[in-house]
Amino acid sequence: GSIVRSDCSGDLSTTCKPCPSGTFMNEPNGLHNCFPCRNCAEDHGLYIKSKCTTMQDSICDVLDDHYCIEFLNQQCSRAIRHSVCKAGQETKTQGTKTTDTVCVDCTYGFYSPSGLKCIKWLNCTALNEMQTEDGSSVKDVTCRPTRGRYGLLCGVRLKK
Structure with a gap:
């Protein structure tokens, strides 16, 4: 001192x-x-x-x-x-005081809109719905309910 x-x-x-x-x-x-x-x-x-x-x-x-x-x-x-994972990626290893965050790309069939976690695409068939849009690494597939086709048959009798 x-x-x-x-x-x-x-x-x-x-x-x-x-x-x-x-x-x-x-x-x-x-x-x-x-x-x-x-x-x-x-x-x-x-x-x-x-x-x-x-x-x-x-x-x-x-x-x-x-x-x-x-x-x-x-x-x-x-x-x-620390690096921030991008959309289409998820955090594989969180950063520490001595290492950076490690990001990995989502595999096919998964998506991540925020770069946090990869989420499995919806299975429209399992939901009894129809797929209307394909998924990507940043967005889920789009499904819509299947509507049964109902027809109304009317019989009309004509007089002679």
């Missing part, structure tokens, strides 16, 4: 002074300058987990929905937002 104010000379021993705000010293030293505190910038996807003191550097952590892409001295120095 301190650095050299004045070096020893003659009968005078070395004197020390505390590190100023925004700096720290975490080891015995003969230095004249403290180390600058780490910046846990939100625009780098980080936040301050532990504030810098005169004896310890800031400890940064990764923001939610972000993952680390650069490390410096075994700490994350830059993180970016």
Whole structure:
């Protein structure tokens, strides 16, 4: 937490002074300058987990929905937002502080309008309905009820 104010000379021993705000010293030293505190910038996807003191550097952590892409001295120095799956895809593996989200395309017969989960197409036949539109990876098939055809037979008797 301190650095050299004045070096020893003659009968005078070395004197020390505390590190100023925004700096720290975490080891015995003969230095004249403290180390600058780490910046846990939100625009780098980080936040301050532990504030810098005169004896310890800031400890940064990764923001939610972000993952680390650069490390410096075994700490994350830059993180970016997790990927978001697109329509026609689903999340295979949710992102963590060290890995990105993994997206996969919906297989044939499934759709995902929002990119969250692939859902099986409706089976119109099982619903006793007719398919009117094909499905795709982003939309379900369209069904409509089948209508039975009813006819009305009228008999008309003609007089002779």
